[in-house]
Amino acid sequence: MIDPAVLEELVAALPGRVSTTATDLAQYSRDQGPVLRETLPVAVVRARSVEDVQILLQWATRHDVPVVSRGAGSGVSGGAHATTGCVVLSLELMDRIVEISPDDEIAVVEPGVVNADLNAAVAQHGLMYAPDPASYRWSTIGGNVATNAGGLRCAKYGVTRDSVLALDVVLADGTLVSTGHRTFKGVAGYDLTALMTGSEGTLGVIVGITVRLRYLPQAVHTLAAFFDDFPQAAAGVLAIGRARVQPSILELLDGRTLEALDGAHGSDLRRRGGSLLLVQTDGYGAGAEADAIRGALIGLGAVISEEGSEEAERLIDLRRHSRGDEVDDLYRVGEDVAVPKSQLVPYVAALEDMARRHGVKLKVVAHAGDGNLHPTFWVERSEGPQAQERLESALDESVQRALDLGGTITGEHGVGQYKRRWLAWEQSPEVLDLQARLKQVFDPSNILNPGKAIVS
């Protein structure tokens, strides 16, 4: 436990910012990822300014106290889980949109700005912030940057890294540095902005973000294509690619996901098909692209929704929410592997085989446009620890298979705490060592989110 005098020093240095109530400690102890070992922080700091963050980190360095920073806690890999003896730094109150420059097509935000709020603010200028993780209604830009969040529109617009131009970062010792530039292009020195993006709070605390905005599309077309089964729908993904049409959204849902959506929302999706491909095109070519996609899917047996139907839009919205109600735990784990696009069908066939062999349930959704799959494996809690072991075996096998096919253990959720056990399966000892040494450069005392993101 922390020395009460040390904590008192923090309270005195940051009046009104520090909480040690049981409610706060519990609430800020975790994100949406599976919890391996329940751990409470020693305090929660709700920063209101860059100076608050600097004061906290100077204190943490002085007393060697770990700091776990977080935005909304919407992550699903345990990257914001409390670790032993840590202070949780919440940036949710630093939620000012500092600047929107419609002509420069950039915005400057504090880390606690909610993704959807930024999008609402820039929409009146005909602009959008493209990265759209499913949690966009409540996740923060700071958290999105810390995890290099993906989303539905990445297929066309790229991931968070591709929209981040500059960062203000408080280093472990409290020093404030600025990386990057306000311009779209810039190659002065090493790309520290990209290095910070996705580093999950282990290299510094992001306190300011300059993002590139994109143009709100002039038109949007959405298609819902129902197929008999998953392999046929996945063949549709390849057919769209072979037609060389770039959708903005290309989501693949399997039959069990349709069942789950029906159960939660009273829809009748599963009755209409064994697998659903949701496609959105946008921009001046949206109509022609939708036509080309329809053409590519003809002959594959798809039943495609009427052009302009509201249902397709509603389905995109359902898809965005398809994880929302399910907090992962040790009996239900949503994966985040990615494989090269051509491997979607063999990979999902392998997943189904694994689920059968290990006696676990499986449903799969995929950001099919970039090969990023979210298989969810689960067992009944009532089955106890043995079922949990079967689940773990299935998870391990699914991750190894993705790697065998040229994939990655995490497409967009981050390694956090939960996926660290797989990192060495993907990366060589030399690469793991390089990362550990980079971490040392930024955080020699290892106080920034220790035990996350990398293996050190």
Add this chain to the structure above:
Amino acid sequence: MIDPAVLEELVAALPGRVSTTATDLAQYSRDQGPVLRETLPVAVVRARSVEDVQILLQWATRHDVPVVSRGAGSGVSGGAHATTGCVVLSLELMDRIVEISPDDEIAVVEPGVVNADLNAAVAQHGLMYAPDPASYRWSTIGGNVATNAGGLRCAKYGVTRDSVLALDVVLADGTLVSTGHRTFKGVAGYDLTALMTGSEGTLGVIVGITVRLRYLPQAVHTLAAFFDDFPQAAAGVLAIGRARVQPSILELLDGRTLEALDGAHGSDLRRRGGSLLLVQTDGYGAGAEADAIRGALIGLGAVISEEGSEEAERLIDLRRHSRGDEVDDLYRVGEDVAVPKSQLVPYVAALEDMARRHGVKLKVVAHAGDGNLHPTFWVERSEGPQAQERLESALDESVQRALDLGGTITGEHGVGQYKRRWLAWEQSPEVLDLQARLKQVFDPSNILNPGKAIVS
């Protein structure tokens, strides 16, 4: 000078790869950037394999010999200039396209593959490699990655970093590591791929590159809009932005650039206008986007080329070549600053004022879609050292002004050797120090392209 026995050891270890002929030493002593001090390498190694590179670097580490790696030597910042006592490592013979996967939409190449050759090879699959530096006909993918090269199409498709998925890198001690993934998305560990991209050979030698390919556009429309003067043309850039239409190419050429093109190619561009805006749209919406752009430019006094005219295409090609014939020296320096888009007009007005005050000549082209300007300042060689000093003063002032407007010293060419004197104007001592310490992690003996890219 190098100990002959040490050099003999290298020749023996890499039979047939090492040259010390005067012709080779001279030819490989520099790239296209201004030469501050003529320096010859002690040897040139033309590697044919990853093993060759590893053997060279093991030898270099053993004997503490600097290694300057290069592709085609098309860089314009002196990043590949020889430094005292160095071996130049040419990767131009490692030019195999290892793999093209049309369904995965990726290619794997050796570093010496010429950008245009990769594009030709993937075009038959309906694909393209998007980054297109003006040197694309002869620059190599390895060099493009080392400098995080930009180009004309970045406005829509991003810079080199946005197309690089994975790298094979030989570290200073000869260790081979792989970073990144074959998938479009992936967030396992720190983004070492982005860190290597643009590091100009100072962190490792890139020996293998996996790139993401994009779809060859279904249609391309090109407009050439002549304006009376530069401010009007720059107003056109903002008008296109405000119409929220994303061109794939948006190039701005001033009157003196038109004069220079006329002189070199016998055209009559300058007679037709004082400034030229070249716009290309592509994809399914290309026609509608071109119409929208035409609409945005109406009323701004532009004379716009006929739809579908061959001339507009020819002008894009001329623009791509507009630097080709001019190797920079100490009497002619092409800059590479970028400013936020809204600052294009005030910045160019400031440049013209500087040119007048310092008594130097000026012409300006800009990748206007992302605010990246290439002003070229020059004086007559016959005017001697005093003119050179005036040139230097104008350059310094132009860089400082770009920074004052929120810009960067280099949008796409890299810091190399020539721009190091400005790096500390853009980046704080803390950021410079972080970079030096990152360099130490990768290259503790400082043998990889020392004296380039960062200030250490």
